[in-house]
Amino acid sequence: xxxxxxxxxxREELRRKLSETGEDPIAWLEKRIxxxxxxxxxxxxxxxxxxxxxxxxxxxxPKSKAKARA
Amino acid sequence: MADRSPPPLTGAQRRIRHxxxxxxxxxxxxxxxxxxxxxxxxxxxxxxxxxxxxxxxxLIVYAEAFDRDANPDDFSLTAILAHECGHQILARHQRIARxxxxxxxxxxxxxLAAVLGSLLCEEVEDQDNLTLQAAAILADHGQSAAVAxxxxxxxxxxxxxxx
Numbered sequence: 357x358x359x360x361x362x363x364x365x366x367r368e369e370l371r372r373k374l375s376e377t378g379e380d381p382i383a384w385l386e387k388r389i390x391x392x393x394x395x396x397x398x399x400x401x402x403x404x405x406x407x408x409x410x411x412x413x414x415x416x417x418p419k420s421k422a423k424a425r426a
Numbered sequence: 427m428a429d430r431s432p433p434p435l436t437g438a439q440r441r442i443r444h445x446x447x448x449x450x451x452x453x454x455x456x457x458x459x460x461x462x463x464x465x466x467x468x469x470x471x472x473x474x475x476x477x478x479x480x481x482x483x484x485l486i487v488y489a490e491a492f493d494r495d496a497n498p499d500d501f502s503l504t505a506i507l508a509h510e511c512g513h514q515i516l517a518r519h520q521r522i523a524r525x526x527x528x529x530x531x532x533x534x535x536x537x538l539a540a541v542l543g544s545l546l547c548e549e550v551e552d553q554d555n556l557t558l559q560a561a562a563i564l565a566d567h568g569q570s571a572a573v574a575x576x577x578x579x580x581x582x583x584x585x586x587x588x589x
C-alpha cells in the first residue's frame with residue numbers, strides 16, 4: 357500500500373534527516389553527487405532526491421519525460 | 427480524509443475514473459483486474475491483491491488516489507499505481523519473487539515496491555517521487571540519510587538488471 361503520508365510530509369522528513377549531517381541538504385547532496393561523479397559511481401538516486409527537495413510542488417503541465425531506466 | 431465520504435459522482439464520472447486507472451495500470455504493466463471504488467480506504471489510495479495467478483490479481487483504486495493526484499504536494503495517480511505494480515512484480519517476477527518470498531517485513535516490501543514503481547514510471551517527476559518515498563521509509567526506520575540513499579541506489583541497480 358502507498359500509505360497515507362503525503363509527498364510533502366516525506367520530503368520534509370527526509371530534509372530533516374539530511375540536515376542531521378550538519379549541512380544544508382542540497383549542499384550535502386551536491387557534494388556527494390560531485391564526489392560520486394569523480395569516482396564514476398552512479399548518482400541517479402542522489403539526483404532524484406535533490407530534484408524532489410528543490411521542487412516546491414508538482415507541476416501538472418508540461419512534464420519532462422525520460423526512459424524509466426535511463 | 428478517512429473520516430468522511432468522497433463527494434458523490436455520477437455513474438459516468440465513475441466510469442471515467444475506472445477507465446483512467448485501468449489505462450494507467452495497463453501502461454505500467456499490471457496484469458489482472460482493475461477496480462475503482464468510490465470510497466475512502468485508509469490505504470493511501472490503492473491496494474494490490476494477489477490471486478492464484480497473475481491474471482487473478484486485483485488492483486483496487488480508491489477515491490483518495492484522485493484527491494492525492496489533485497494535490498500538487500502529493501503523489502500523482504500514476505505514481506500511486508506504479509507503487510502497487512511494484513508489489514505485483516515482487517509477487518510475480520520469477521527471479522525477484524524467488525529472492526524475496528517470505529523474507530520481507532512490511533516496511534521492506536513498501537521500500538522495494540517504491541523502487542520498482544520508480545522504474546516503471548515514464549515521468550521523471552514520478553520516478554523521483556517514488557525514489558524519495560523509498561528513501562524516506564528507510565530513513566524512517568532508523569537509517570541515516572546517506573545509508574538510505576546508498577541502499578536505494580543499490581536496489582535500483584539490482585532491479586534494473588533483473589527486470
